[in-house]
Amino acid sequence: MNKNVKFTLLFSLMLVFFGTLNKAQTHLKKGDMIDGIAVVVGDEIILESDIEEQANFAKQQGASVANKCEFVESIINNKLLIYEAKRDTLIENRSAAIKDQANQKYAQILGQFPDEKTMLSTYKFRTSYEMKNAIEKIDADNYYGQMKFGRITDKADVTPNEVTDFFNTFQYQLPEVKDEVSLSQIVMYPKLTDAHKDEIIARLNKIKQDILAGESFESQARIYSDDPGSAAKGGLYTNIAKGKMVKPFEAAALNLQEGEMSDPVESDFGYHLIQLVKKSGKQYDARHILLKAEPNAEEIQTAKKELDSIRTLIIDGKMSFKDAAYRFSDDKQTKFNAGIISGQDGSDKIEKLNLPPTISYQIAGHNKGDITDVFEDTAQQDRKTVAIIKIDDVIAAHKLDITTDYNRIKQMALNKKKNEMVEKWVKEKLPNVFISINDRYKDCTFKTDWRKTVTK
Incomplete structure (x- = not known):
């Protein structure tokens, strides 16, 4: 049972953004191995640093990583999901949106530090490009891995008898x-009182007048906006899919002409001044200045x-x-x-x-x-x-018991079935996917025979 649930555990760990941010250029100590390619899955590459950092994070979360071979295999499993997801025509390519999301996350993190240098030093990145690229890669892997996992297991279900059988088989191993x-x-x-609302709206209207008088929207957003995700970028959000933003924001933005600026718009987040930058098909770019409605x-x-x-x-x-x-x-x-x-x-x-x-x-x-x-x-x-x-x-x-914890045990049984479905899918895909594992792992006994090619 433990082996069957490990992939789900490790897959979940990989979905946590901050847990893998330390994937930066770390200082090598004497005896450390210089980073290199550990595994290639199709055109997806797993570095030695990927394995080490994910193992460290798993340990921080309380998971056992005593068997490195099992851990590496779980990462290969996930990378195969990602590789196949990118080739699946029914999974939307969200590269542009993910890139924009990475920039937003970067700006949000930056807002928690006094300056960019301090942030980069804390997360052990040399440049902003490296950090943004790492965030983008993590988010892309998360998205494609989740989507493919969901596509493979979307019809999975368990009957009451299967839940009972699962409990009877594994009850002494349940946590x-x-x-x-x-x-x-x-x-x-x-x-907010009407007077307080009027005060915020008046501030936004003053900012709007300053922009109309010659100030740039970008500079005013950097100075006044309370939105940590866009202020540093001059209030800009790009490739916004319809339905992504709150309704008042989207309705106001899509009713503007390119370059036009809205009056103050109220939403759950506060009051916005919005400028439509570009509209193309089902996506649009917009800038905004947010003033939070703090009571x-x-x-x-x-x-x-x-x-x-x-x-x-x-x-x-x-x-x-x-x-x-x-x-x-x-x-x-x-x-x-x-x-x-x-x-x-x-x-x-x-x-x-x-x-x-x-x-x-x-x-x-x-x-x-x-x-x-x-x-x-x-x-x-x-x-x-x-x-x-x-x-x-x-x-x-x-201890988990079926009489008091049925739903939780049912979810465990369902996770086991999903893992088995993914394992079966992996074995069916293997003959058609190039996989190369570094000779460093030649002594590993994997559950799946990944070794089609070995590179040193």
Whole structure:
């Protein structure tokens, strides 16, 4: 069972952007091997540094990488998915969008540092080009690997009997679940007063007048925009697919002529000044200047009082938490699901150790059925919010059992079946794909016979 789930684990690790950012030019120590090609899959190359860094990251995440041969094989599996995905005509080529996304991520990371030199030094890159290229490569691999994995396994399913068989076979190997909780929430965005809204709109209108008077949109965006993903690029987003941006932004942008500038536009993120740069088919380029609608202390206090009155109605039995979440919560991910917060695996059970610090602090000392006092938070898209949390259940650490953890065990059984489907697909593809493995791994015993050609 462990071998069957390793590919899914390692594939998931590769999807985490920050875990692989340290793939930079590191200082070699005495005895270190100079970076070279470890494996070639079609026209995809796996470097020795790829293997070392992914292994280091896996260890940091608590995974065991004692068997390097198994680890290398998992990486080869993923690279074959990527190679075939790029040849699959039903998988959209998103190279341009991925490149733009990489530039946006670079700008977001840069916004967390005092200057570019400090950032590059921290992540061990020599130049901005190297770092952007690394981000782009990681994002591209993530996209194509996920898409091909999904295409191969999209019809996978398990029956109740298969779940039971899986549990009976592997029950003594299943992990112990740490202390967990099930939580529901009601989140509200403090509403800005009309006077505050008018003040923000007036600032944007002043910026617009300065641009019309001769200032460049790009320079004003760099100075005033609150959007970390585009401010450093003069507010520019390129190759925006229709449906990608929030509706008010897209509607305003697509109603402009090329070069034209909008009036202030309100969205969930704040207020925008938008300039359409280019429109081509289903994509467009646009610049914007964002001023976030940050509530002040008075507006936050008003929201707290409103939510506290809702909390009182729930406690007095005059309204259910579910109904209150549907009627009043501003969190779109949970309001239509009785306010239930989902964990990383999609279930309603969350390990206490994985809770955000603010929520962990707020629920401390509470029991099943309790509702916290109203508190402030900034977890929702970096916006200031007020919230209450209901503790739906408290689950002590335990071994997975089919009577209490059926859905989780079902997902494990489904993952196993998906892995088996991918393994079968790999074996069918092997005769038609050039694969070359460095002689350094000649003593490895792989589950799949990858050695069609060996290069030194």
